[in-house]
Amino acid sequence: MNYFFKFFKSNESVFAGGISILICLVCWILPANTLIAFWHLVSISSFLLLIIWYLLIQQYNTKIDYDKKNDDYEKKFNEQLKKLIFKTQIVNFEKDRRMILFKTNINNIILTNMLITMYEVRNGYETRIGILKIHHIQENDIIQADIISLNNNINISSLHKENIVIKLGISNESLNELLNELLNNRRYSQ
16 A cells, blocks of 8 residues: 555656546547447546556556565675675785785686785775786785885885785776876876
8 A cells, every 4th residue: 555655756646647637638528429428438438547547556566666676686785795705814015026915715716917906904994005916826826916006195115914905806096096197107208
């Protein structure tokens, strides 16, 4: 019953109301030769109106059910995504060479030349350090990555490997910084 009242606040109700008024106008304009013909016309039009209202309300209910199912699927997907935790262990961090060695629990989805983001975590806050490019995956599952873009606000010499977190993918901000850095390097080289 709740669907029925929500229906009257929707666009479908305006459409159905317009059709109702149109059928009433047709009944009013058409000449009825006899009383029986007029009542036949009214009964047929009211029956058609009832069918149209029923179909529109059913369509609206289906749309609401579909939206609820989508919300449920999205919640389940987010729960499954939270279960997939990307755990890393920093093996070595060579600041002068701008290179990092790390291990992870999901080596099977990491490829060479893949871009990932490196963060520093202090006091519960994450600060983006830069973008890493996977250079080499060793046989003992240690991954070597090069820092290709570094946040200008970060002093790389003050970083400690205990505070570094690596996440798959890159954010829009990181990608924007990388593109700006590449454009600046290209301008200076010309």
